[in-house]
Amino acid sequence: MANPIVIAGGTVVDQLSERRVDLLLINGVIADSGEPGTFDGRGESVDASDAIVMPGLVDIQVHFRTPGGEESEDIYSGAAGAALGGVTACVMMPNTIPTIDNVEIVSDVLSLARTAVCDVRTSAAITVDRAGERLVDFAALHHAGVRVFTDDGWVVDEADLMEAALRETLGLPGAVISQHAEHSEMVAGGVINAGSVAERLGLPGRPREAEAVIVERDIALAAKTGGRYHVLHMSTSLATEQVRRAKHSGLRVTAEVTPQHLILTEDDVERLGAAGKMNPPLRLTEDVAALRTALLDGTIDAVATDHAPHHPDLKKMGLADAPPGMLGVETMASVVWDTFVNGGLMTRQHFVAVTSSQPARIASIGEHGQPLTPGNPANIAVFDPAKTWSIDGSSLQSKSMNTPWQGQRFTGQVRHTICRGQLVVHEGVLTN
Ligand SMILES: [Zn+2]
Structure with a gap:
């Protein structure tokens, strides 16, 4: 079982609304959501400040x-x-x-x-x-x-x-x-x-x-x-x-x-x-x-x-x-x-x-794309809308490099990814 995770400081954007809340993730599900700071100390803190927290x-x-x-x-x-x-x-x-x-x-x-x-x-x-x-x-x-x-x-x-x-x-x-x-x-x-x-x-x-x-x-x-x-x-x-x-x-x-x-x-x-x-x-x-x-x-x-x-x-x-x-x-x-x-x-x-x-x-994938509300599975992307990066095919994770965006700059980049309650990408890097 994964340790509890607190996604702190971000703006949740899902199909219901946009709201400034922190999320507490326990055992693969969103256990609770609350005012910023509510869950401080309750789990590993994942920084979502100035970021979008989305399914x-x-x-x-x-x-x-x-x-x-x-x-x-x-x-x-x-x-x-x-x-x-x-x-x-x-x-x-x-x-x-x-x-x-x-x-x-x-x-x-x-x-x-x-x-x-x-x-x-x-x-x-x-x-x-x-x-x-x-x-x-x-x-x-x-x-x-x-x-x-x-x-x-x-x-x-x-x-x-x-x-x-x-x-x-x-x-x-x-x-x-x-x-x-x-x-x-x-x-x-x-x-x-x-x-x-x-x-x-x-x-x-x-x-x-x-x-x-x-x-x-x-x-x-x-x-x-x-x-x-x-x-x-x-x-x-x-x-x-x-x-x-x-x-x-x-x-x-x-x-x-x-x-x-x-x-x-x-x-x-x-x-x-x-x-x-x-x-x-x-x-x-x-x-x-x-x-x-x-x-x-x-x-x-x-x-x-x-x-x-x-x-x-x-x-x-x-x-x-x-x-x-x-x-x-x-x-x-x-x-x-x-x-x-x-x-x-x-x-x-x-x-x-x-x-x-x-x-x-x-595709009838019920566990994903759900509102980020308590009880739903913790499948979440934390997206930094201000981060600019340049795409280079040889730096992508794929074994191949055939990107049509070679050398182009885009603003907005994924900061963290949580899949099935596990932090699999942290600060833009795979966790293992
Ligand atoms: Zn096709």
């Missing part, structure tokens, strides 16, 4: 590469980076080697995750080996703890399979079908957004409409079946309109966006090279504007990073040949805070909603 961030799309890709990342390096980024829970994607598509692999992965510094959950594939032919055993996987199902990396092309997946998960509490929405024939061979930069560089493109075609179809299937549907890493204005309409119709549809799609465009790809390559690709200025509007008006529910480490040797292969993906789990809090809260676009409570409480609800 730990929840990143519902990470690739920690276990099993099979451990040269780029593993559960432990991924979770350590997450903790440094104030993330107390994350959901791994199943595009591993082998694919996370059965109960045995899920149990193996979850037993490894037990000793990670933050709470690591896993999704499972929708189709066996993500081959798009046969559905997985949803009920068995749900029983093993899986709530998010996705063939991420690939799309589920077949409408019949998608409809059956939505139907089969209807009776499984908290289950959600998540889609990497890019029509595979439309993006075949494509490297970056189909647009002026791809033309200038002579690279095959991935058209924006490839996302809209899948999202439109899937929303129709969600309407037909009543199933729960989630759009992973949404990237275009077209899809924001579709999801907005679906929500207005009362469908059980949610969406997430990555920090990079909220800030960078195809024009940045020329500067970033392979570090600017991901699927779906960075898009247009008008897409960034539409994604921001959608995040601010509630059309997009969550920010998720699609944290996708690749060993430096792989990213050295150049824009055309390097694998797609960017790091994100350690930098999300700073990048989103600086851009949106410091930028005057978003309230602090809305920041908590899109980085913690709403993603936790999408």
Whole structure:
């Protein structure tokens, strides 16, 4: 059992309110909250002066590469980076080697995750080996703890399979079908957004409409079946309109966006090279504007990073040949805070909603993203809104260094992270 911890001097920001209170943590839960100074001497004091005390961030799309890709990342390096980024829970994607598509692999992965510094959950594939032919055993996987199902990396092309997946998960509490929405024939061979930069560089493109075609179809299937549907890493204005309409119709549809799609465009790809390559690709200025509007008006529910480490040797292969993906789990809090809260676009409570409480609800992670009130689990990030730092890929905790934010300065940084009542990051450093 952990020693009692007192989080002292900060401003608690959660879905209920903003308030100047100290928190007393005992045995993994918030035992009490009270006026500043109330709990002095009752436990290890953690300094939150001039800082925001919020529910730990929840990143519902990470690739920690276990099993099979451990040269780029593993559960432990991924979770350590997450903790440094104030993330107390994350959901791994199943595009591993082998694919996370059965109960045995899920149990193996979850037993490894037990000793990670933050709470690591896993999704499972929708189709066996993500081959798009046969559905997985949803009920068995749900029983093993899986709530998010996705063939991420690939799309589920077949409408019949998608409809059956939505139907089969209807009776499984908290289950959600998540889609990497890019029509595979439309993006075949494509490297970056189909647009002026791809033309200038002579690279095959991935058209924006490839996302809209899948999202439109899937929303129709969600309407037909009543199933729960989630759009992973949404990237275009077209899809924001579709999801907005679906929500207005009362469908059980949610969406997430990555920090990079909220800030960078195809024009940045020329500067970033392979570090600017991901699927779906960075898009247009008008897409960034539409994604921001959608995040601010509630059309997009969550920010998720699609944290996708690749060993430096792989990213050295150049824009055309390097694998797609960017790091994100350690930098999300700073990048989103600086851009949106410091930028005057978003309230602090809305920041908590899109980085913690709403993603936790999408992935049905009940122990995270909860109000910081007595009785709730102690999963907490203490965030210093005034601390400025410069991101350097080689200094990040990840085994890889493919950050799109190399050399950029951001204001706002995680100071401490408490996961399951344990102080896992103290003054910006992992405690063990
Ligand atoms: Zn994806």
